[in-house]
């Protein structure tokens with residue numbers, strides 16, 4: 421991996437298979453329909469700007485970072501962005517792939533005028549939390565509320 425050329429580019433429709441298989445290694449389940457819907461919404465130009473990044477090595481996607489841009493929504497006047505899916509193939513972890521995708525994402529968001537990037541991490545997902553913490557993400561002032569159906 422060290423001397424292989426990696427390409428950071430925006431997400432495309434035909435990345436679905438690679439993304440589903442990377443996610444399967446982490447979630448231990450096939451979430452094809454979920455990612456099909458997600459990619460369709462990301463690539464819908466009427467409602468969204470495609471800011472999602474993938475990392476390609478030898479023509480294969482080895483990592484993905486999916487997100488959305490929001491312009492003045494949820495009562496927040498500044499443009500914000502979220503990262504809501506992230507994964508790197510186990511064979512390509514610890515080589516800086518996720519860090520480089522995040523650098524690219526941040527650079528693109530800065531150019532789009534985004535002031536803050538949000539993400540959610542499960543409280544017991546220590547690896548993911550450590551990754552974001554290293555990348556200077558801090559606990560937000562906004563809190564996440566949930567309602568469990570009775």
Ligand SMILES: CC(C)(COP(=O)(O)OP(=O)(O)OC[C@H]1O[C@@H](n2cnc3c(N)ncnc32)[C@H](O)[C@@H]1OP(=O)(O)O)[C@@H](O)C(=O)NCCC(=O)NCCS
Pocket residue numbers: 443446447504505506507508509512513514515516517518519520547548550551554
């Ligand atoms: C969290 C995750 C995205 C990190 O991806 P990654 O590409 O390995 O991340 P990076 O390589 O940028 O950084 C990871 C570590 O490798 C280190 N590293 C980066 N480049 C390195 C290099 N060349 N040599 C040695 N170490 C390196 C980083 O310092 C970092 O160290 P840390 O673990 O102490 O923080 C990845 O582990 C993953 O996909 N986990 C599963 C996520 C998941 O559950 N997703 C569900 C769908 S949302």
